[in-house]
Amino acid sequence: SAVISQKPSRDICQRGTSLTIQCQVDSQVTMMFWYRQQPGQSLTLIATANQGSEATYESGFVIDKFPISRPNLTFSTLTVSNMSPEDSSIYLCSVSGRGSLGNIQYFGAGTRLSVL
Amino acid sequence: QKEVEQNSGPLSVPEGAIASLNCTYSDRGSQSFFWYRQYSGKSPELIMSIYSNGDKEDGRFTAQLNKASQYVSLLIRDSQPSDSATYLCAGAGNMLTFGGGTRLMVKP
Numbered sequence: 001s002a003v004i005s006q007k008p009s010r011d012i013c014q015r016g017t018s019l020t021i022q023c024q025v026d027s028q029v030t031m032m033f034w035y036r037q038q039p040g041q042s043l044t045l046i047a048t049a050n051q052g053s054e055a056t057y058e059s060g061f062v063i064d065k066f067p068i069s070r071p072n073l074t075f076s077t078l079t080v081s082n083m084s085p086e087d088s089s090i091y092l093c094s095v096s097g098r099g100s101l102g103n104i105q106y107f108g109a110g111t112r113l114s115v116l
Numbered sequence: 117q118k119e120v121e122q123n124s125g126p127l128s129v130p131e132g133a134i135a136s137l138n139c140t141y142s143d144r145g146s147q148s149f150f151w152y153r154q155y156s157g158k159s160p161e162l163i164m165s166i167y168s169n170g171d172k173e174d175g176r177f178t179a180q181l182n183k184a185s186q187y188v189s190l191l192i193r194d195s196q197p198s199d200s201a202t203y204l205c206a207g208a209g210n211m212l213t214f215g216g217g218t219r220l221m222v223k224p
Contacts, residue, residue: 001162033211042204042216043160092159103148105212107159 002027006093006108013083013115020079021111023093028073033094033105034066043092049076083115119143120207122215131224135192139205139215142186146207149181151190154202154217164190195222 003026013019023032032049047055047068055068070076080087093108119142129135137151148167152160166172166179166188178191188207192199200222205215 031211043214045211048211103208104150104162104165105206106162110159112157 001106002095004108010112015084017083018079018081020077021091023076023108025074025095029095031096032076034078035092037090085115088115120205120213120215122205122218124216125219126221128221129195131222133195135195135220137190137203137218139188140186141207143209145209148208149188150206152204160204197222197224
């Protein structure tokens with residue numbers, strides 16, 4: 001499996017501000033994903049982070065609200081912009097790829113976000 | 117819409133019993149299936165993957181796949197209180213689709 005470092009692990013933010021979450025992997029991976037998990041709910045895919053191009057967003061998620069960067073095969077960021085209390089959630093980075101990882105997805109420890 | 121369905125539970129079993137977790141999926145294009153365990157406040161942890169019809173055993177865990185019935189299950193033998201968690205079923209076509217998860221409670 002891959003070692004995935006995600007930070008910050010948690011944050012408390014004020015309404016209207018933005019937070020950038022970082023995801024660093026210890027090896028090159030093909031695919032990187034960002035998920036949201038609201039309290040008591042399952043995982044919802046926000047977007048697939050594409051290396052060198054714009055992310056692919058799922059229905060209900062837009063780039064202006066959740067801009068994503070992926071400058072190389074080991075690093076990605078997710079920004080939660082203009083936050084409201086409804087954005088309070090756990091945000092998870094996930095990776096998969098060929099070779100030893102195959103199509104299996106592994107998850108970072110997550111970022112627990114509270115918006116006041 | 118491609119979906120993966122799970123009973124949300126909670127499923128309560130006594131310590132030492134067999135816990136049976138079930139999952140159905142609608143996308144016949146899904147080729148592989150995964151079971152993740154998620155403890156409260158933690159991220160999902162992969163415990164089993166299965167790609168072919170039949171059973172796959174790993175320690176106390178057995179995954180079962182029936183593609184004709186579009187059904188996946190996870191059996192946990194000799195359940196322990198430490199197995200208490202939410203179990204997420206996921207099917208993979210082009211990407212993973214997660215079910216809502218089943219909360220398992222193993223009582224001493």
